Amino acid sequence: MQIDPLKLCFRILKVILVSITAVLLTYSVVFSIAGTILIYKGYQLAVTPIKKVQLLKDSNPEESLFMSRYRQQLSTQGLSDSLFQIFIPLDSISPHLKNAVIAAEDDGFYTHPGVDLEAIAQASEYNKSQGQFKRGASTLTQQVAKNFFLGGEKSFKRKAKELCFALLMEHYLGKERILELYLNYAQWGKNIFGCEAASQHYFKKSASELNRNEAARLAAxxxxxxxxxxxxxxxxxxxxxxxxxxxxxxxxQIDDQGFFGLTGSLPPRKDTLQINNKEKEKVVPVENRTSF
Incomplete structure (x- = not known):
């Protein structure tokens, strides 16, 4: 039987085209499914943190994630896991304590968007020089985010999540609520959390009654x-x-007399003061950056 070469070529081309079409259709379905999954996962990654942050807008949790881990550690060590904490509204807290805490932990609190890019750059250079992740340059907002939503491990991945949560908190909660959460859930001693519990424990008075010296020492x-x-x-x-x-x-926020009352010395010249302020992170240990 004589085979027509032209017809044979057309048949081969037809088989190839059908095969290619089938493959493309298969991959299009696969890519479509993969794309849908990726979109859904992306949606979850974006929406879940937002929902978590929004829950803090009007509710005051019994404890933060860090407090929960802290209790578990105490229990594992056979120690009492009873924590002393009393929530107090922000407008009832001594202005001296608010100012002192911001001065101690995050001097640029009211000017940054939740993250301090300059401090992050400095911390990055320091970590690079040390060959490991040792300093995180956390703002007050980041500290709240870390202790409510994230684990205590030190890693760049966790740091990235912390930055995202901090930005979301600034947007959905605002400065005053963030400060209120910080002051009420920060650790102030063994089993002591929040400024009201700390004030009662150390000074036998409410956080609303703290004077400047007491507030500064508590912030330290x-x-x-x-x-x-x-x-x-x-x-x-x-x-x-x-x-x-x-x-x-x-x-x-204080004058020469107030400065002397806190330090026992007169304030330095303004140029020296600014240099000291830039160098302050060099004398702050990292312990509290892993909690509050």
Whole structure:
């Protein structure tokens, strides 16, 4: 039987075209499904954090994620896991304490969008020089985000999540609510959380009644809450009080007399003050950056 070469070529081309079409249709279905999954996952990644943040707008959780982990650690060690915490509205907290905490933990709190890019750049250079992740340059907002939503591990992935949560918190909660959450859930000693519990424990008075000196000493504890008390008279405590006094003085929240009351010395010249302020992160340990 004589085979027509032209017809054979057309048949082969037809088979090839049908095969290619089938493959393309198969891949289009696969890509369509994959695309749908990716879109859904992206939606979940975006919406879940937003929902978590929005829940904090009007509700005051019994404890933060960090507090829960802290209790578990105490229980594992066979220690009492009872935590002392009393929630107090922001407008009932002493202005001295609000100012001192911001001066101690995040001097640019009211000017940044939740993250401090300059501090992050400085921390990045420091970590690079150390060859490991040691300093996180967390703003007050980031500290709240970390302790409500994230684990305690140190990694760049967790840091990226922290930045995202911080930006969302600034947008949905605002500065005053973030400060209120910080002051009420920060660790201020062994088993002590929140400024009201800390004030009652250390000074036998409400956080609404704290004077400037008491507030500054309480704010200084935040750097090392498991090791410091407001009554420590160490070189480190002196440095923390100096940082707080410097920042309060720069923002004209205290005068020369107030500065002397906190540090026992007169304020330095303005140019020296600014240099000290830029160097302050170099004397702050990282312990509290893994909690509040």
């Amino acid at each position: 504890v935040l750097a090392m809450p498991s090791k410091l008390t407001p009554f420590h008279k160490t070189n480190f405590m002196g440095k923390r009080l100096a940082v707080i006094a410097n920042n309060l003085y720069m923002h004209k």
